[in-house]
Amino acid sequence: MSDPTETEQKTNPQGDPITSAAVKVEAGKDPHGEAKKQRVVTPEHMFFEAPRERLFITGSEAGKEAIRRANVDFSVAYPITPQSETMQLIGVLYGEGYVKEFYRGEEEYGVMSAIAGASRAGVRCFTATAGPGTLRGIEAIASWPGHRLPAVAIFTCRVVNAPLAIQPDNIEISYLLNTGMIVFHAENQQDVFDFILKGFMISEMNDVTLPVGIAYDGFFVTHARGYVMMPPKDIKLPPREAYHGAVPVLDAENPPARLSRDAPVQKSNFMSYNIHAVWQQEIWAAQERAKKYIRRYMDGLLEVNNPDADIFLVASGSAAAQSREAVRLLEEQGIHAGLIKIRSLRPFPTLELQEACRNAKLIVIPEFNFPGWMAKEVSTALYGECNAKLIAGPRVFGGMTMPVELIVERVLGGLHQVDPKRVPVGINIGGAPAIESAKLVSKEDVSRFMQNI
Amino acid sequence: MYLKKEHLLTKDETYVLKPGPEGYVPPAAASMGIELPDPGEGLAYGRKVNEDAVMEEIAKQMLTRKNPTIFPGPLVLWAWNEHAKIKGQAVLELASEIPNVMIIPMADYRPKYPKIEPEEEINPNHPNLTIWHNKIEVCIFVGVHCHYANLTLKMIRAGTNCLTAAVCAEQGHEDAMLTIRDSEENKIRRLSQVIRKVRESMGIPAPTRPPYGGGKREIVTAKEWAKIREQGLAMSIAGAPKGMPLREGQMPHV
Numbered sequence: 001m002s003d004p005t006e007t008e009q010k011t012n013p014q015g016d017p018i019t020s021a022a023v024k025v026e027a028g029k030d031p032h033g034e035a036k037k038q039r040v041v042t043p044e045h046m047f048f049e050a051p052r053e054r055l056f057i058t059g060s061e062a063g064k065e066a067i068r069r070a071n072v073d074f075s076v077a078y079p080i081t082p083q084s085e086t087m088q089l090i091g092v093l094y095g096e097g098y099v100k101e102f103y104r105g106e107e108e109y110g111v112m113s114a115i116a117g118a119s120r121a122g123v124r125c126f127t128a129t130a131g132p133g134t135l136r137g138i139e140a141i142a143s144w145p146g147h148r149l150p151a152v153a154i155f156t157c158r159v160v161n162a163p164l165a166i167q168p169d170n171i172e173i174s175y176l177l178n179t180g181m182i183v184f185h186a187e188n189q190q191d192v193f194d195f196i197l198k199g200f201m202i203s204e205m206n207d208v209t210l211p212v213g214i215a216y217d218g219f220f221v222t223h224a225r226g227y228v229m230m231p232p233k234d235i236k237l238p239p240r241e242a243y244h245g246a247v248p249v250l251d252a253e254n255p256p257a258r259l260s261r262d263a264p265v266q267k268s269n270f271m272s273y274n275i276h277a278v279w280q281q282e283i284w285a286a287q288e289r290a291k292k293y294i295r296r297y298m299d300g301l302l303e304v305n306n307p308d309a310d311i312f313l314v315a316s317g318s319a320a321a322q323s324r325e326a327v328r329l330l331e332e333q334g335i336h337a338g339l340i341k342i343r344s345l346r347p348f349p350t351l352e353l354q355e356a357c358r359n360a361k362l363i364v365i366p367e368f369n370f371p372g373w374m375a376k377e378v379s380t381a382l383y384g385e386c387n388a389k390l391i392a393g394p395r396v397f398g399g400m401t402m403p404v405e406l407i408v409e410r411v412l413g414g415l416h417q418v419d420p421k422r423v424p425v426g427i428n429i430g431g432a433p434a435i436e437s438a439k440l441v442s443k444e445d446v447s448r449f450m451q452n453i
Numbered sequence: 454m455y456l457k458k459e460h461l462l463t464k465d466e467t468y469v470l471k472p473g474p475e476g477y478v479p480p481a482a483a484s485m486g487i488e489l490p491d492p493g494e495g496l497a498y499g500r501k502v503n504e505d506a507v508m509e510e511i512a513k514q515m516l517t518r519k520n521p522t523i524f525p526g527p528l529v530l531w532a533w534n535e536h537a538k539i540k541g542q543a544v545l546e547l548a549s550e551i552p553n554v555m556i557i558p559m560a561d562y563r564p565k566y567p568k569i570e571p572e573e574e575i576n577p578n579h580p581n582l583t584i585w586h587n588k589i590e591v592c593i594f595v596g597v598h599c600h601y602a603n604l605t606l607k608m609i610r611a612g613t614n615c616l617t618a619a620v621c622a623e624q625g626h627e628d629a630m631l632t633i634r635d636s637e638e639n640k641i642r643r644l645s646q647v648i649r650k651v652r653e654s655m656g657i658p659a660p661t662r663p664p665y666g667g668g669k670r671e672i673v674t675a676k677e678w679a680k681i682r683e684q685g686l687a688m689s690i691a692g693a694p695k696g697m698p699l700r701e702g703q704m705p706h707v
Contacts, residue, residue, distance in 0.1 A: 148600050206599060206623040207489055244623065246600040248527070248562070275578050277478060278607040282600060285483035285627070292488065 032097025038236045040071070043201045047194075047297055050231035059221035062189040062228050063128070063154060064089035066196035067099065070152075071236040073123035074101045078111045081166045082218035083130040083156040090126070099126075108133040112140030112153075119149035119211075122242030122249040124200060128154035130218060134172045135160055138179070144211040145180030145283045148247045150203040150240065151211045152196055157317075157368075158218040159398060167399020168218040170317060173345065174373035176213050180283040182290055183346040184298075185316035186216035189226035191343075198297040200237060207289040209246035215345075217318040217368060246286075287347040294344050301349035302342050302356070309338035310361045311411060312388075314353070314378050316342040319366040319402065326366075326407035337411060342374070350381040360388040362414045366407050370397040389414055470499040470630045472590075472616045479611050481603075482627035489624045495633040496625060504633050508644050511593065511618045511631050512651035515551050518591035518616060522555040522584070523548055523664070524575055524605075526597030528622065530558055543638040543645070544595055545673065548664040549681045550648040552657065557585065557667040562601050572667040577605040585667050587613045594629065595620040595641070603628050620644065 030036070041050065046069065057065070063086045067075070075094070077087035094102035100123075105111035108129050119125045129137055134155050144151060157170035176183050184199065186192045192214070199212035216222065242249045294301050305327065313323035320341040330337045340356055342349065357363060363382075365375045375392030382388070391414045394406045468485035483489075487499045495507030515521045529541040548554050559575045569576050575584060584592070592615055594602050602619055606628035609615050619629035620636045633640065652659070663678035665671065673681070 209600065245598075246603075246623075247598055274608055274611075275604060278481075278604045278611075281481040281484070281607060282603045285481035285603065288481075288483040289489065 031095065034233075035097030038069075038071075038098075038234055040238050041235045043198075043237060043297070046197060046231055046235060046237055050235060052229040052231050055228050055230060056225050057189060057228055058085075058223055058225050059156075059186075059189045059192045059216060060085040060089060060223070062192040062226075063196060064093060065228070065230055065233070066193045067126060068093055068233055069231065069236050070126070070197055070200055071124060071239050072099045072126045073240070074115075074118040075099050075126045076103055076105045076111050076114045076118075077127065078105045078108055078129065078133065080108075080130050080133040082158060082168075082222045083128045083133070083154065086128050086154060086156065086222065090128075108137035109140055112137035112144075115151050115153070116140055116144060116147060116149055117250075119144070119151045120147060120250040122240065122245075124204075124240040125151040126153070126196075127151070128156065130156040131158035131160045131166070131172055132164070135175060138175060141176070141181065141211075141213075142179040145286075146279060148209040148245070148283075148286075149211055150200075150209055150245070152199045152203060153211065153213050154192075154196070155213055155215040156218045156222045157215055165399055166218070168220055168318070169369055169397050169399060170215065170217055170367075171369040171371065171373075171397070173215050174369070174371065176215070177346055177373065177377075180210070180280075180287070181346065182208075182210055182212045182287065182344070184212065184214050184343055185320075185345055186214055186221060187317055187320045187341060188221060189224075189228045192216055192221065193228050193230055194298070195343075197237065200240075201297060202290055202293045204240050204245070205290070205293055206244050206246055208286050208293065210283070210286050210290065215317065220318045220321075291344075291347050294347070298343055300352065301344040301347065302340055302352050304338065304340050304356045306336065306338035307356065309336050310359055311335065311337040311415070312340050312357060312360050312363050313337060313407065313411070314340045314342065314357075314363055314365050314374070315367070316345065316374060317368065319368055319374075322402045322404055323366055323407055325404045326411070329404060329408050330411060333408075335411065335415070342377075345377070348377055348381065353378065353381045354385040357382055357386045357388060360386060362391070362411070363388045364391045364393070364407065364410050364414060366393065366402060366410070367395045368397065368402065370395060468499060470496075470610070470628070472614050472630065473610045474612050474614060475610050477611070479607070481607060487627040489627060490632070490634055492635060496627060496629070496631065498630050499627070505647070507631050507633050508647040509651055511620075511633075511644065512648040513655075514591045514616050514618070514631070515554070515593065515648065516652055516655060516657055520555065520585065520589045520591075521551055521553065522557055522589045522592045522667070523551075524557055524559055524584075524592055524594050524597065526559045526595065526602070527561050528598065529596030530560055540596065540638045540641065543641040545664075545681055547593075547595075547641055547645045547648070549660060549678060550645050550652065551664070552652075552660040553662075554660075554664045555585070555589075555667050556664050556672045559597055559601070559605075562598075573670075574667075575605070577601055577608065584609060584613060584615060587615070589613070589615050591616045591618070593618045593620055594626070595636070596622075599623055599626065602626055 067090055075090050090099060091102055093099045105114055111127055115125045115127050157172050159165040159167050159169045160172050184195045186195050195214045199214055202208060203210060203212040315323045323339050327337050327339050365378055367374050372392050372395055379390060391410050394410050396402045470482055490496050490501050493504055494501045495504045497507050497510055525544055529544050532538045548556055557575050572585060603626055606617050606626055609617055617629045618631040619626040621632060621634050622636050625632040625634035663673045663675055
């Protein structure tokens with residue numbers, strides 16, 4: 001936990017700076033002095049051209065450093081583990097003048113509603129929550145895309161179901177996937193830093209004008225340290241250009257204002273079925289348009305390692321981090337496997353995944369949740385497009401870690417049809433053994449698989 | 454059959470935006486893989502082409518299909534800053550090149566209670582959305598916020614035989630059959646010139662009367678129109694929708 005009053009710059013044993021220390025302000029000096037010195041740069045300069053230095057910091061601190069450079073106008077917080085530290089650090093930034101407005105909301109419904117109002121008024125907004133907070137705020141969150149409200153929200157995933165716990169489990173992502181918001185899943189602290197900054201720019205593109213949710217796994221990413229390459233703190237992104245948005249800004253002084261009285265947003269009894277139907281289509285069309293910017297800024301909706309492999313691990317977030325190590329262990333055993341890391345869950349990279357898996361014979365989908373939302377996404381994307389055997393697992397949940405060996409075991413099981421007792425029938429699909437031939441999947445296999453995932 | 458036969462695709466065909474009526478809940482063009490144009494380009498029936506070619510196609514269609522109509526949105530209807538006024542004037546110049554053109558405003562996005570008058574204005578939110586009894590076979594959207602333009606363009610494609618064009622200040626609209634992007638006043642004036650050139654090449658006489666509103670009411674006086682024609686100067690729209698007078702001197706926070 002960072003101490004906002006801490007002023008000493010610490011380093012790790014390797015000598016890398018740890019940046020949780022607050023700026024030391026000498027008596028009589030402007031506490032916002034450093035923030036006022038920031039200069040606006042283009043997104044391209046921030047993302048690709050500015051020199052970067054390496055820091056060894058937690059995910060929460062990576063979030064803080066991203067917001068320092070994001071030119072955020074408004075942020076509102078409500079504490080919940082494991083997100084609390086992130087927003088506490090945003091409060092430190094507020095004290096330093098890097099965030100223009102900041103307060104603690106009454107609870108998550110109020111927080112998410114406040115973000116809606118501020119975004120509609122045309123300012124750049126940021127908040128964060130986790131687990132039960134996500135679900136408490138989700139009515140308001142689900143209204144953001146329909147209102148066409150750019151914003152960035154962090155979801156530091158944790159258990160939501162009873163018995164309640166604070167441990168990592170990313171089931172809450174499945175609730176976000178159909179809200180219409182853009183959803184990225186960060187694997188590590190570097191992703192946290194990059195996705196937040198890039199998320200603002202993607203969110204505010206006129207042809208997108210949608211909120212961006214950035215999920216990452218609680219504790220594994222929020223509280224663990226990792227290396228983060230970041231540009232200097234004296235630069236920031238350009239401000240939001242609200243008057244170029246897809247909808248009018250809520251501007252009480254200038255027409256067309258009065259959006260709060262627009263019927264489709266507030267008075268459903270006066271609207272036609274047709275307007276709501278095309279409205280929903282438009283939200284998802286905007287998701288399609290976002291792909292162009294995700295490719296431009298984030299190097300694609302997914303990342304393929306070892307594209308020549310015919311065995312793939314498909315994963316996101318911490319499961320991708322574990323899968324990366326599993327690929328290395330498999331290589332040591334003489335098994336050439338690839339990793340497909342899904343960066344963008346919404347929009348989902350359906351075509352890219354189909355292309356990457358065109359010649360795959362075995363696909364293993366590790367996840368940090370019980371229901372297996374990623375397996376459903378992957379199976380839907382690949383159905384009819386790929387003859388690979390799919391293994392929808394391994395899965396851990398409720399705060400469990402995922403041993404890399406567990407993933408390796410599933411790959412070996414998929415290859416050799418061993419260990420059937422530990423692989424539930426319902427999470428296998430396709431002919432056996434997959435490596436011998438890419439058999440066509442039978443209807444019975446598909447039916448059994450789809451019923452059980 | 455909920456979707457019209459001519460709008461059904463075989464596996465190898467790509468989606469082409471054609472005048473409808475396409476049928477019950479046709480897909481958003483973006484969801485069918487149609488991407489917005491890059492700078493210098495436009496979209497013609499879902500395909501990226503040179504912007505000049507799109508302008509010529511807009512001209513041909515506005516000059517030959519029945520009841521050509523311009524649907525101006527709030528960004529050119531309200532004199533909320535100098536830029537909006539200049540752009541609104543450019544739209545009037547555009548209208549002055551098209552014989553028998555109608556101007557039906559989309560003044561804002563609130564539904565009007567208890568009902569709207571579809572001959573006077575267009576409002577995408579209203580349950581009885583029609584575009585002049587669906588007798589309009591070609592139209593231009595200009596100055597409409599992108600979200601609301603996209604909603605309306607989808608509904609028009611679904612339910613009418615209107616060929617839609619969108620003159621957009623941002624990135625364009627996939628749901629319009631013809632669209633150009635980055636359309637500030639200079640580009641709108643260039644479109645006016647293209648329309649004049651095409652009209653002359655087709656031997657179509659110049660307009661002899663000012664554009665009129667959907668209810669056949671006067672939008673621009675004959676005197677004002679003559680001034681636009683002769684001097685290419687900006688004029689204000691004489692008849693803003695009921696209850697929505699033009700307002701001067703209010704600058705946005707830009």
